[in-house]
Amino acid sequence: MPVDPSIVGRSFPSTRPYPVTAEGLRAFAAATGGEWSGGPAPATYPIVMAFEAMNAFLEAEQVELHRIVHGEQRFTYERPVVEGDVLTATLTVSGLRQIGGNDIISTTSEVTDADGALVCTTGATLVHRAGTDGGDA
Numbered sequence: 001m002p003v004d005p006s007i008v009g010r011s012f013p014s015t016r017p018y019p020v021t022a023e024g025l026r027a028f029a030a031a032t033g034g035e036w037s038g039g040p041a042p043a044t045y046p047i048v049m050a051f052e053a054m055n056a057f058l059e060a061e062q063v064e065l066h067r068i069v070h071g072e073q074r075f076t077y078e079r080p081v082v083e084g085d086v087l088t089a090t091l092t093v094s095g096l097r098q099i100g101g102n103d104i105i106s107t108t109s110e111v112t113d114a115d116g117a118l119v120c121t122t123g124a125t126l127v128h129r130a131g132t133d134g135g136d137a
Helices: 022-031 047-060
Strands: 068-077 084-098 102-112 116-126
Touching: 047 084, 047 102, 047 116, 084 116
Parallel strands: none
Antiparallel strands: 068 116, 084 102, 102 116
16 A cells, blocks of 8 residues: 555654663674774764654554665764763654655654754655555555
8 A cells, every 4th residue: 555645744753762872882883893982973873763763653654664675864963973862863754756656755853862952864765665466465
């Protein structure tokens, strides 16, 4: 089933507060083939919150994760993420195109700190693949 175009512009509830810890930063860096030994978080670290926000969006809209192909990811920083931050992400559907029975969904997630200040904006393009019959089978 195609995604309802009326979701464009809709924001979803913020994620739970996510504390940025040294242990979490080291684990993230190791999982992505790098190392972290202090200082700013790896550049792609906000994906942790953005992915949680994306999963909540997919669940709310009853879109099955196995039908999603991740097309693009962007990060725009206001300031670096650092150990001790407590972050949340709020996802907004910023665009939707429907091509060949597939949905091309653009999302924007604002990652904010405990004071509500914008830390990073992430943008993602998700391709929601249609079933073999053109539906969501």
